[in-house]
Amino acid sequence: MVCIAVLGCGLLGVKIAGEMAYHGHKVKLYDSNLTALNAVYDKIEEDKEWMKSEGLLSNNTFIGQIYCLSRLEDAVKHADFVFEAVVDDLPIKQDLFERVTQCCPPNCIVATNTLRLDITAIVERATNKERTVGLRFLYPVYYIPEVEITPGGFTSGKTIETVRQVLENMGKTLFFRSGSEPLVLSEEQREERKKACIGRLKENCGVDYVFSGNLPELGHRASIGSGINYDQTNSNMSDADRDCAICMDRTRDCLLCPCHHMVTCTECAKSLLNRRDGCPICRTDITEMIRVYHS
Numbered sequence: 001m002v003c004i005a006v007l008g009c010g011l012l013g014v015k016i017a018g019e020m021a022y023h024g025h026k027v028k029l030y031d032s033n034l035t036a037l038n039a040v041y042d043k044i045e046e047d048k049e050w051m052k053s054e055g056l057l058s059n060n061t062f063i064g065q066i067y068c069l070s071r072l073e074d075a076v077k078h079a080d081f082v083f084e085a086v087v088d089d090l091p092i093k094q095d096l097f098e099r100v101t102q103c104c105p106p107n108c109i110v111a112t113n114t115l116r117l118d119i120t121a122i123v124e125r126a127t128n129k130e131r132t133v134g135l136r137f138l139y140p141v142y143y144i145p146e147v148e149i150t151p152g153g154f155t156s157g158k159t160i161e162t163v164r165q166v167l168e169n170m171g172k173t174l175f176f177r178s179g180s181e182p183l184v185l186s187e188e189q190r191e192e193r194k195k196a197c198i199g200r201l202k203e204n205c206g207v208d209y210v211f212s213g214n215l216p217e218l219g220h221r222a223s224i225g226s227g228i229n230y231d232q233t234n235s236n237m238s239d240a241d242r243d244c245a246i247c248m249d250r251t252r253d254c255l256l257c258p259c260h261h262m263v264t265c266t267e268c269a270k271s272l273l274n275r276r277d278g279c280p281i282c283r284t285d286i287t288e289m290i291r292v293y294h295s
């Protein structure tokens with residue numbers, strides 16, 4: 001499990017987050033646009049339903065969890081990887097790279113999903129530029145193995161090697177751009193890759209097979225409005241998930257109301273409540289919190 005931050009919850013950002021969670025990574029999705037951030041939960045649920053109906057998801061849910069956070073620092077401060085997928089605008093990306101590389105761990109790899117901008121220009125004001133790189137996922141990300149890698153002028157060999165290992169473990173293949181035009185898959189090419197992915201899952205060598213062991217059931221999820229309800233589909237929580245999703249330091253000990261998601265410690269829940277932020281899972285407005293005492 002790798003701790004991943006995805007910046008920007010547009011069309012591609014949400015799919016990247018979903019794909020990472022599908023493969024069991026812990027994902028923190030950041031956007032400063034709250035309307036877009038609040039819509040993520042429903043979009044991911046739609047993706048799961050669609051993948052289930054297509055035979056691309058043999059369990060009911062993704063293995064990893066996605067947390068939607070409105071503060072950049074909360075999203076990146078413990079990340080191993082940051083995937084930036086905001087609008088393709090140089091000043092916006094330069095600004096984001098400067099801020100992100102200041103508050104993420106020093107060896108965290110920070111990748112941009114740019115289509116046409118110059119990587120070296122994007123990272124101009126970044127710190128530790130050797131861990132920055134261009135990585136472009138092809139829509140719709142799920143079941144598309146190809147990921148385009150573009151080293152910038154400062155990208156180190158170690159960065160490329162780490163990226164390669166993590167992505168290959170997810171069944172991805174890195175390629176370098178040939179010529180000046182970016183690769184865009186046709187409808188037929190996407191369809192082909194989808195069929196190949198369904199075929200692999202049927203042969204039981206897909207991701208669902210690898211992770212099919214029983215994980216401890218600590219998940220606590222409620223459907224909104226119907227009180228507390230243990231939902232089988234979202235209960236595959238590992239030891240790492242006992243830590244607060246925001247500070248990743250203290251234990252989760254607090255139910256957010258009215259949605260009843262238990263993902264934060266009391267301190268972080270107070271901070272969310274004070275700044276009228278939403279639940280990191282479903283983005284429902286928090287009205288109160290209930291302290292939970294572990295035996």
Ligand SMILES: [Zn+2]
Pocket residue numbers: 244245246247248249250264265266267268269
């Ligand atoms: Zn916390």
Ligand SMILES: [Zn+2]
Pocket residue numbers: 256259260261279280281282283284
């Ligand atoms: Zn919630």
